[in-house]
Amino acid sequence: MRYRVPFNRLVGVNFMDLGRLAGEVTATTGVELTPRDVERVIASVARSSHFWEILGLARVPYPAAAETIRLLQDQGLVQVDGTGAILLTAEGQAFVKVHALDPGQDFTCPGCGGRGLDLGKLKSGMQEFEELAKGRPEALLKYDQGHLTTASVMARVALMAERGDLAGKRLLVLGDDDLLGLAAALTGLPQEVVVLEVDDRLVHYINDQAAKSGLPVKAHKYAFKDQLPDRWVKYFDTFNADPPETLEALKVCLTRGLCGLAGAGCAGYFGLTRTEASLKKWHLFQAMLLAEFKVAITDIIDNFNHYANWGYLLESIGDDYPFAQVAPKLNWFKSSMYRIEMVSGFEGVENKPMSCELYLDEEALIYHPRNHGGTNG
Ligand SMILES: [Fe+2]
Structure with missing residues (x-):
């Protein structure tokens, strides 16, 4: 279908709106957004009409993506139909064409889901894990919970095993609503698995x-803000975590994990999203990893971790964006898998109690007044 679009309107959109729109989103949400990010949101709407899929494709933090869609609606480029589907208007489609925006194609390897690992060898472990996980406690908002799919848990286990960080090794799991400690032990590879977890329900369940x-896993109650108990300092070969994504929380979590590692050559694994962490935050965090923690980043595997949908999502995001109040039709929440390794010269980080705003900053998915107060730190 061909659309006739008023020239002035297109020129206006072309030359003025992307940068201004990005600036408006930044001013409203406190999330730094670029004109390219706005393009990505529009291209994602061209590819999917389902809000949660659009959010996953756009790779910008939730508050910024939602605010962008709201403004695009105001500008007449996007409309929401009666079923909640988010669609480009005729003008929006013309915009995509004029700017040659590529909605993108999916080149993900169907064999491994883009993880680069063959999970065939873990097939029986996967079934055992599903049995073990059947009665797992439900995800709670107060602990920012939401667990990995079985395939993602097993893929993490496979990655640790493949990199030589599991067999005969001592594994520390910091926070474990994913039940990764159990999954790792089911392979029979680790010597010992210690799970430190704040939620009593999970400690008991694990x-x-x-x-x-008869698995070599022991869970203990522990909160990140507390210092790592002496008996576990420099005790482990490998740590694994899925921290909340404020810079403070990332710093506290990495401090605990690295304090637990024996020394150079030991490795840490954790996920980091694009939905709750902008690339600006990625940059600051990576700088922290290199400068303060003195590790090498050996792997970043895009969209490695897929999370099962959790019950509290829609109530937790607030009601600013009506088009976001739709039940997810897919496991849309994903994170990149980071592997870091300690290098020689690492002198340790200070193991002391640290308080922080653990879960929420202006990029968080969960509604927080700070998401709505303009630019702040
Ligand atoms: Fe593959």
């Missing part, structure tokens, strides 16, 4: 399941 199955 210990019960480990005891029933």
Whole structure:
């Protein structure tokens, strides 16, 4: 279909709106947005009409993506139909054409889902894991929970095993609503698995399941803000975490994990999203990893971790954006898999109590007044 678009309107959109729109989103949400980010949101709407899929494709933090869509609606480039589908208007389609925006194609390897690992060898472990996980506690908002899919848990285990960080090794799992400690132990590879977890329900569940199955896993109650108990300092070969994504929380979590590692050559694994962390935050965090923590980043595997949908999503995001109040039709929340390795010359980080705003900053998915107060730190 061909559309006739008033020339002035197109020129206006072309030369003025992208930068201004990005600036308006930044002013409203406090999330730094570029004109290219706005293009990506528009291109994502061209590819999908489902809000949560658009958010996953756009790779900008939730508050910024939602505010961009709201403004595009105001500008007449996007409309929301009666079913909640987000669609380009005729003008929006013309805009995509004029700017040659590529909605993108999916080149993900169907064999491995883009992870680059063959999980075939873990097939029986996967079934055992599903049995063990059947009665797992439900995800809670107060702990920012939302667990990995079985395939993602097993892929993490496979990655650790493949990189030589699991067999015969001591594994520290910092926070484990994913039940990764149990999944790792099911392979029979690790010497010992210690899970440190703030949620009593999970501590009990993991210990019960480990005891029933005779797995070398022990869970203990622990909060990130507390210093790592002395007996676990420099005790482990590998740590694994899925931290909340404020810079403060990332720093505290990495401090605990690295304090737990024995020394150079030991590795840490964690996920980082684009939905709750802008590339600006990625940059600051990576600088912290290199300068303060003195590690090498050996792997960043895009969209490695897929999370099962969790019950509290729609109530937790607030009601600023009506088009976001739709139940997800897919496992849309994904994170990149980071592997870091300690290098020689690492002198350790200070193991002391640290308080921080653990879960929320202006890029968070969960509604927070700070998301709505303009630019702030
Ligand atoms: Fe593949």
